[in-house]
Amino acid sequence: MTRKKAVIVCPGRGTYNAAELGYLARHHADKGDFIAMVDALREAEGQTPVSALDVAERFSLARHTSSENASPLIFACALADFMAIDREQYDIVAVTGNSMGWYLALTAGGALSHEEGARLVNTMGKIMQAEGRGGQVVYPVVDDDWQPVKEAADFIEASIGLAAAPGSQMNIHASIRLGGLMVLGADEKGMKYLGNRLPRDGRYPMQLANHAAFHTPLLSHVPPLAQEKLGAEMFAKPAIPLIDGKGNQWSPWSTDTTALHGYTLGAQIDTTYDFSKAIEVAAKEYAPDVFILLGPGTTMGAPVAQELIRHRWRGLTGKSAFKTRQGSDPLILSMGMEDQRKLVVG
Known part of the structure; x- marks a missing residue:
């Protein structure tokens, strides 16, 4: 069987909402070791485990969308989804993400271990909880x-x-x-x-x-705080090419890990994140058969499709043309949608 080339898109903040409550428990009961690792990191910091947040009796806007809770909860859901992709069907050629999704992309692409990725996400969540402005x-x-x-x-x-x-x-x-x-x-x-x-x-x-006001100069005080807590030694060359928020590519063969650390905890925080450019580069440089959007949530499908339409990729001319194509030969598979998820998981 010929594998389809896939670009992975990792979600950012705001993707775990009331409809996603229980996402980890529903889809990833078989990933206990990974979830336990994230929970242990949280418990060591005196924070609520992500597994407990996920199975709360009801969704709380204040609790579930706070920076220090939402970030690691989305990290756990998205990375567990990444691990569930059927590699016999899909050849993953590149990974990108939106905003906080860059941290997830680093982890999915192998530039950070699961443990270091969880630590980065949790640390940044805590910093933003305390230092976020605007x-x-x-x-x-x-x-x-x-x-x-x-x-x-x-x-x-x-x-x-x-x-x-x-x-x-x-x-x-x-x-x-x-x-x-x-x-x-x-x-x-x-x-x-x-x-x-x-x-x-x-x-x-x-x-x-x-x-x-992430990705703006209003957070120019954050990079020094982040770099003090998270050193360059935690970064490695990625195993899969990464596309960042400026459209730059980080290759398994040429990545400077010091520069990767500098971007991630520098310009990525206080300058514009151009997710549109990242999708353009992914489409033009890697010519994937499909974009796979990790969960939780379903909000990333429209922005990806809109950017592909802007470049008339694969003949897409508008929303109606995209919907027609999705019904016969999908270009985008969202793991947050049950019918599309079935086409992705092993």
């Missing part, structure tokens, strides 16, 4: 058929420029380029401005609960 707002820059809306993009760029002008009393920055969505990071005044001035579009502008 917030994030999500706004679409595509229409219902996932075609670009120039007016929305222009308004966002103008808002960023206004905040950067001399004498401005607010901060607004491009945080994540996420397919057809733009994630903006801002301080309190910037968040208020965006909430009042961005044109209403259904549920948008959407403020993300318990999210700081």
Whole structure:
């Protein structure tokens, strides 16, 4: 049997919500050793084990989406999903991720061991819980058929420029380029401005609960704190090529682990994370047959598809064309969706 070439996409924060409660228990009862390792790390820090968070009686926005809880919980779900992929069906040619998903990509790709990946994610979750500043707002820059809306993009760029002008009393920055969505990071005044001035579009502008202004200069104080706690010695050359938030590739043959550490705990924290560019590079450089999106959650499918449509990849021209293709020969398989999950797991 010829294996399909697959690019793996790791999720970021905000992907474990009420619908995902029990995800670990439902899908990964056979990965007790891995989950126990993450739990032990948490317990050593006096924190609630991820297995206990996962089987809580009810979902709590404050508890389950806090930085120090959400990050390791998503890490455990996503890495367990990665381990469940049927390697006889899929040849994994590259790994990328969105925002916090970069830490997961490092672990899935072998640049970090499972233990070191869990330590990095948990440590960064604690740092962000204590040191996070500002917030994030999500706004679409595509229409219902996932075609670009120039007016929305222009308004966002103008808002960023206004905040950067001399004498401005607010901060607004491009945080994540996420397919057809733009994630903006801002301080309190910037968040208020965006909430009042961005044109209403259904549920948008959407403020993300318990999210700081990650990937912006508002967190420029965080890299020294992270680098003090997490040294370069924990990094290794990846076993699988990695694509970061600038679209750069980290190869198993040429990666400088000191530089990888420097990016991960430096520019990755306080400069724009270009997930769109990462997907473009993945598509053009690796020509995968399929993108496999690790769980939990199902929110990453649209941004990946929107970026592929932007480049007319495999003839995709819009949302309707994408849905038609998905029904016959899927280009994207989301492990957070039961019907697609069955096509991925061994």
